[in-house]
Amino acid sequence: MAGTANGGRTPKRPTAPNGKTKPFSSVNYRDARLAKERQRRQYEQQKKEKIVFALFVVVIIVLILIAILVFKKAIDNGEANDTQTDTETTTAPIEQTTPPDVQALDQFLKEMCGKEQIHTGNLLLVDASHPFTASVESVNVYSGRTKFQKGEKTVYSYYLPDTTPTLSADALTALNQMADDFYELTGNNDLYLDKAYDAAAIGDHATGLAFDLSVYTIKQEHYELSDATASSDFEWVFNNYYKYGFVMESPAQSGERHYHFRYVGIPAATYLFRNEITLGEFLTKLTADHAFADGKTNATSVTTDDGAVYEFYYVEATGGDMTSVPVHEDALFFSISGDNRNGFVVTVRMS
Numbered sequence: 001m002a003g004t005a006n007g008g009r010t011p012k013r014p015t016a017p018n019g020k021t022k023p024f025s026s027v028n029y030r031d032a033r034l035a036k037e038r039q040r041r042q043y044e045q046q047k048k049e050k051i052v053f054a055l056f057v058v059v060i061i062v063l064i065l066i067a068i069l070v071f072k073k074a075i076d077n078g079e080a081n082d083t084q085t086d087t088e089t090t091t092a093p094i095e096q097t098t099p100p101d102v103q104a105l106d107q108f109l110k111e112m113c114g115k116e117q118i119h120t121g122n123l124l125l126v127d128a129s130h131p132f133t134a135s136v137e138s139v140n141v142y143s144g145r146t147k148f149q150k151g152e153k154t155v156y157s158y159y160l161p162d163t164t165p166t167l168s169a170d171a172l173t174a175l176n177q178m179a180d181d182f183y184e185l186t187g188n189n190d191l192y193l194d195k196a197y198d199a200a201a202i203g204d205h206a207t208g209l210a211f212d213l214s215v216y217t218i219k220q221e222h223y224e225l226s227d228a229t230a231s232s233d234f235e236w237v238f239n240n241y242y243k244y245g246f247v248m249e250s251p252a253q254s255g256e257r258h259y260h261f262r263y264v265g266i267p268a269a270t271y272l273f274r275n276e277i278t279l280g281e282f283l284t285k286l287t288a289d290h291a292f293a294d295g296k297t298n299a300t301s302v303t304t305d306d307g308a309v310y311e312f313y314y315v316e317a318t319g320g321d322m323t324s325v326p327v328h329e330d331a332l333f334f335s336i337s338g339d340n341r342n343g344f345v346v347t348v349r350m351s
């Protein structure tokens with residue numbers, strides 16, 4: 001009766017055997033479904049985890065196999081061999097990590113230079129701002145010239161105004177070689193030494209390293225070296241003076257009456273000639289760009305006509321009484337000159 005009385009309007013709750021309505025029966029039913037659902041999800045979760053774990057194991061195994069293969073290949077290539085090759089491969093890279101242009105300081109010998117040596121040497125810059133202060137041992141040019149026999153006459157490769165001119169021994173030797181070669185090549189001995197060592201001079205002539213040359217003919221005519229009316233022979237001087245260790249200045253450059261020659265030595269003379277710079281410009285360049293620092297010479301170099309390579313670098317004076325000037329222990333030749341300013345120019349022949 002009750003079944004039809006409600007007309008299906010409300011769901012009929014299950015009835016307990018005792019006839020009482022079970023108040024939470026529908027909830028229990030849902031719980032069961034939820035529990036079943038939860039179980040299914042748990043099962044699927046476990047299944048997923050099992051798959052992930054299996055994949056993980058596979059990946060690990062693959063990685064191990066790859067590692068084994070790589071290691072085996074390394075062994076085959078001899079990269080991971082016995083201990084003997086291990087020591088060989090570990091020592092080689094250490095040598096290679098030192099850049100070749102960085103020379104260890106212990107490769108350099110220390111030349112101790114006193115502060116007075118800043119003002120001596122062939123590369124001194126001497127002008128009104130940098131007066132010459134060292135002493136000069138000059139030798140007589142008149143008696144130091146080479147004698148040539150021309151028939152019964154004794155001739156010389158260049159003229160002098162009188163018997164008094166003197167020069168430092170190195171400058172005179174170089175002048176004689178240049179003038180003698182010029183005379184032997186051209187038969188011309190009209191070169192005329194106008195001015196040499198002058199203790200009272202303000203510039204180069206105070207050093208004993210400088211002289212001026214002009215032309216004096218047998219007809220008692222006086223010309224400049226560059227004067228076309230004299231002889232084209234003198235072109236040779238303009239093309240070759242650096243080979244004897246000289247730098248040259250025209251009257252316009254030196255402000256003097258004639259062509260001015262200053263002895264600096266063959267390496268520096270070649271460098272100045274090839275780079276078309278003056279001694280002052282050379283010293284400024286060395287100070288700015290080629291100063292010794294951190295075990296490196298930072299040198300600039302030139303190849304002389306005989307094929308020798310000379311390097312030049314600058315060492316600034318420390319300001320104390322002595323400066324330690326580094327010179328590479330393998331140098332075949334070196335010389336150190338003051339710059340008459342703040343330091344030293346090192347000339348080195350390495351090969």
Ligand SMILES: [Zn+2]
Pocket residue numbers: 195205210211212254256259260261
């Ligand atoms: Zn001069």
